[in-house]
Amino acid sequence: MKIKKAIIPAAGLGTRVLPASKSVPKEMLNIVDKPAIQYLVEEAAASGIEDILVITNRGKGLIEDHFDHSFELEANLAGNPSKAKLYESVKECADLANIYFIRQKETKGLAHAILAGRSFIGDDPFVVLYGDDVIINNENPVTKQMIELYEKYEKGIVGVEAVPEELIHLYCSLGLTDIPGEDKLWKCWQINEKPKPEEVLSLYAILGRVVLPANAMDMIAEGIAKTPADKEFYLTDVFTDMGKAGNLLAYAYDGRHYDMGNKMGIMKANCEVALDHPEIGEDFKAYLKELVKTF
Ligand code: UTP
Numbered sequence: 001m002k003i004k005k006a007i008i009p010a011a012g013l014g015t016r017v018l019p020a021s022k023s024v025p026k027e028m029l030n031i032v033d034k035p036a037i038q039y040l041v042e043e044a045a046a047s048g049i050e051d052i053l054v055i056t057n058r059g060k061g062l063i064e065d066h067f068d069h070s071f072e073l074e075a076n077l078a079g080n081p082s083k084a085k086l087y088e089s090v091k092e093c094a095d096l097a098n099i100y101f102i103r104q105k106e107t108k109g110l111a112h113a114i115l116a117g118r119s120f121i122g123d124d125p126f127v128v129l130y131g132d133d134v135i136i137n138n139e140n141p142v143t144k145q146m147i148e149l150y151e152k153y154e155k156g157i158v159g160v161e162a163v164p165e166e167l168i169h170l171y172c173s174l175g176l177t178d179i180p181g182e183d184k185l186w187k188c189w190q191i192n193e194k195p196k197p198e199e200v201l202s203l204y205a206i207l208g209r210v211v212l213p214a215n216a217m218d219m220i221a222e223g224i225a226k227t228p229a230d231k232e233f234y235l236t237d238v239f240t241d242m243g244k245a246g247n248l249l250a251y252a253y254d255g256r257h258y259d260m261g262n263k264m265g266i267m268k269a270n271c272e273v274a275l276d277h278p279e280i281g282e283d284f285k286a287y288l289k290e291l292v293k294t295f
Contacts, residue, residue, distance in 0.1 A: 003125050003147045003211065006049045008040055009113040010131035011057040011104040016262050025060045027131040029260055031269045032277055036260045037063060038093065039136065040129045045097045047144035049127065053100045053120045055113045064101050069094045109232040111220045118217045125150060125213050133208030134269055135159075137255035142209055145253055149185065150211040156248045158188060158239060159209035161257055169194060171205035172236055174250055175243075188243045188250040191236045204250060206239070207257055216242070 014021030020029060027037040037054070044052055056063055070090065077087035100120065104113045114128060127143050135142045146157050163171050175190030191206070192199040219238045227233040242248040256272065259265030274284045 001125060001151070002048070003127060003150060004048065004050045005121060005124050006044045006052045006127040006129055006143070007055065007114055007117045007121070008037065008044075008052060008129050008131050009055045009104075009110055010037060010060060010063060011055045011107060011113050012110075012131070012261075013107055014132070014261065017260075017266065023059065025056075025063060026260055027060075028062050028066065029266060031134065031258075031260075031266075032273045032280070035066060036134050036269075037131060038066070038096075039134045040131065041067070041096050041099065043135070043141045043143050044127065044129060047127075047141045047147055049097060049143065051098045051100065051120075053102060053117045054131075055104050055116050056101050057104050057107065067093055067096070067099045109234065111233050111235040111238065112224060114235065115217065115220045115224065118221065121214055121217055123214045125211065128210045128212065130208045132259065132261040134258045134260055135208050135253065135255040136258075136273070137253075140254065142253040142255040145255075146209055146211045146251060149249065149251055153249060155246075156213060156216065156239070156242050157211045158206045158248065158250050159253045160204040160250045161207045161252065162203045163205050163207075165200075165203060168200055168203055168205065169196070171207075173200045173202060174204045174206070175201040176204060176250055179249075184252040184254075186250045187246070188239070188248045189246075190243060191240050193234055193236045204252065206236070206250075207259075209253065210239075213247075 010025060010027040014026035017026050028035040031039065041052060054063060074087060074091055077083045077090060102116050104116050129143065142159060146159055149157050160174060172191050172193045173195040174188050176186035176188055179185055179187060190201060192201060216238055219241060223233045223237055239248055258269035260269065275281055
């Protein structure tokens with residue numbers, strides 16, 4: 001079944017990047033000349049996704065404005081031939097895909113945010129692009145890599161990366177079994193959230209992208225219904241249940257990942273994207289070379 005729908009949860013509080021994220025959502029923080037969330041929407045569109053639901057909340061109206069037409073700005077740029085490129089770049093934000101918005105009315109975690117998209121998803125499989133995880137592969141977008149695997153194996157796919165041993169306690173740790181003939185894809189049978197040393201199963205953690213069957217929504221709804229109102233229900237519990245039933249694969253994607261939810265991630269994203277940028281790349285490289293001499 002072709003996957004045409006994606007959800008981007010972007011309703012978190014972004015406490016790790018305060019005060020920057022006080023009035024600007026962290027998903028709107030800049031990477032050189034585009035907000036982080038635009039990289040996600042471009043990745044989804046380049047992967048064949050047609051309909052994208054962004055989960056927002058109060059104070060995230062900037063995201064909606066960014067993907068809408070700005071008639072005054074467009075009319076101004078359109079009248080100036082020297083600004084033709086800028087005009088195109090502004091206009092295309094509104095034309096990348098069909099983008100819908102819904103609010104998560106209480107900030108009750110990632111699983112709760114995704115469930116806000118239940119009626120949008122209906123009976124279709126879908127991709128989740130975590131709103132603050134920018135993953136760059138311009139030749140073969142990570143969402144496309146994962147959709148192809150979903151279509152081949154018809155099992156849920158979690159995108160994973162190896163994290164340093166001293167940091168694994170901040171992430172989750174996956175129990176993995178080899179699949180003959182595959183070197184970056186495993187069966188995933190267990191996920192330990194924020195593991196203690198004795199709970200570390202591997203150094204692979206889920207980072208940024210997952211592809212799920214429609215019934216994952218039912219699993220989230222059931223999990224939330226069973227969880228006391230003052231506790232968070234974790235998406236990893238759904239993954240664990242899928243894994244135990246033999247319905248989950250883990251894929252070490254091919255792409256450069258930047259966590260826009262923390263300061264180092266934001267700086268790495270800006271630095272590396274600037275070095276590759278057609279307009280400023282060379283100048284920025286020269287600047288950095290000079291700068292390192294002063295350390
Ligand atoms: P994070 O856990 O990184 O987001 O969620 P956060 O809660 O904003 O982070 P901190 O810890 O306070 O800094 C990953 C993605 O899920 C979204 C976030 O916006 C982010 O893009 N999210 C998280 C929601 O949409 N709703 C939530 O209730 C929580």
